[in-house]
Amino acid sequence: MVDEEIENNEGVEESAPIVVDMTNKNFERAESHKIKKKTSVKSGTIVVTKNSKFGVQLLVLFMILLCTLSLFGGEAWGNWYTTTQQTERADGSIFSSGQANYGLDAVFILGEINGESVDENETLEMNYGDLSGSIGTECNCDKTENVMFILKILVYINLIIGIGIIYFIRYQKFNRDMIIKLLFAIVITTLIAAIYFAAALPNAINEDQGGQSIYLIQEKEPSFISMYSDTPGTARELNDFFPVTIKAQWYPDLGFLYLVTNILCCFLSLGIVKYDFSKIFGSLED
Numbered sequence: 001m002v003d004e005e006i007e008n009n010e011g012v013e014e015s016a017p018i019v020v021d022m023t024n025k026n027f028e029r030a031e032s033h034k035i036k037k038k039t040s041v042k043s044g045t046i047v048v049t050k051n052s053k054f055g056v057q058l059l060v061l062f063m064i065l066l067c068t069l070s071l072f073g074g075e076a077w078g079n080w081y082t083t084t085q086q087t088e089r090a091d092g093s094i095f096s097s098g099q100a101n102y103g104l105d106a107v108f109i110l111g112e113i114n115g116e117s118v119d120e121n122e123t124l125e126m127n128y129g130d131l132s133g134s135i136g137t138e139c140n141c142d143k144t145e146n147v148m149f150i151l152k153i154l155v156y157i158n159l160i161i162g163i164g165i166i167y168f169i170r171y172q173k174f175n176r177d178m179i180i181k182l183l184f185a186i187v188i189t190t191l192i193a194a195i196y197f198a199a200a201l202p203n204a205i206n207e208d209q210g211g212q213s214i215y216l217i218q219e220k221e222p223s224f225i226s227m228y229s230d231t232p233g234t235a236r237e238l239n240d241f242f243p244v245t246i247k248a249q250w251y252p253d254l255g256f257l258y259l260v261t262n263i264l265c266c267f268l269s270l271g272i273v274k275y276d277f278s279k280i281f282g283s284l285e286d
Helices: 002-072 142-171 176-212 254-272
Strands: 081-089 094-102 106-113 123-127 226-237 240-252
Touching: 002 142, 002 176, 002 254, 081 176, 081 226, 142 176, 176 240, 176 254, 240 254
Parallel strands: none
Antiparallel strands: 081 094, 081 240, 094 106, 106 123, 226 240
């Protein structure tokens, strides 16, 4: 009997490892479930990364297009700043009108007197500092030329960074941190260009034009934008002097809108690559 009890006890002791084995199996199952879960999350990330690459490429290519237009778009697509002036007689008829469109390399001038174009080609293109053969006067745009030269450099920097982003996405392993840094480089460069453009260009135009400055004629300080301004004056046709009202506008054009669009595209790209904007703007939960 005693031997049988010992044998039974020994049987109980031997059953203990079986319990441990079952626990290990449960542990292995739990670990296996975790591994599968991690694998599924990782595979989801790969899909998002592929979509991110495609979306960022489209937005950056669009920014490159805008930079190219601002550099080489000419009067139609490369206009950065516009000033217009119109002289009206007392009866409301237009005596003369003029418009200047400022690009990065040249200013395009349109003008009419009594409905007839001042220049036979309708639009006069004057490179900054060059002599215009059709009018025979210099542009005298040294200050404006300096401002536009700096803007041109900043636009080229953005263009090069954009091309760099496309290169890293298409021909290198997708590096999210690198893409984020390059996008922020475009944002910073664009902000510098926009602030400098708004602050410097009106003063440069005012200094270059001297007594004929549109701001001086309107008795206003140089400013970035004015959608309406008028002042009384006197015009002359031959020996006939008559009172007129001189109306004017000045405002940023497509080039400045390109800068704003570039910043929006950069933030959209940052959203696509899941950038944590709370690092900039703070958490909404705080």
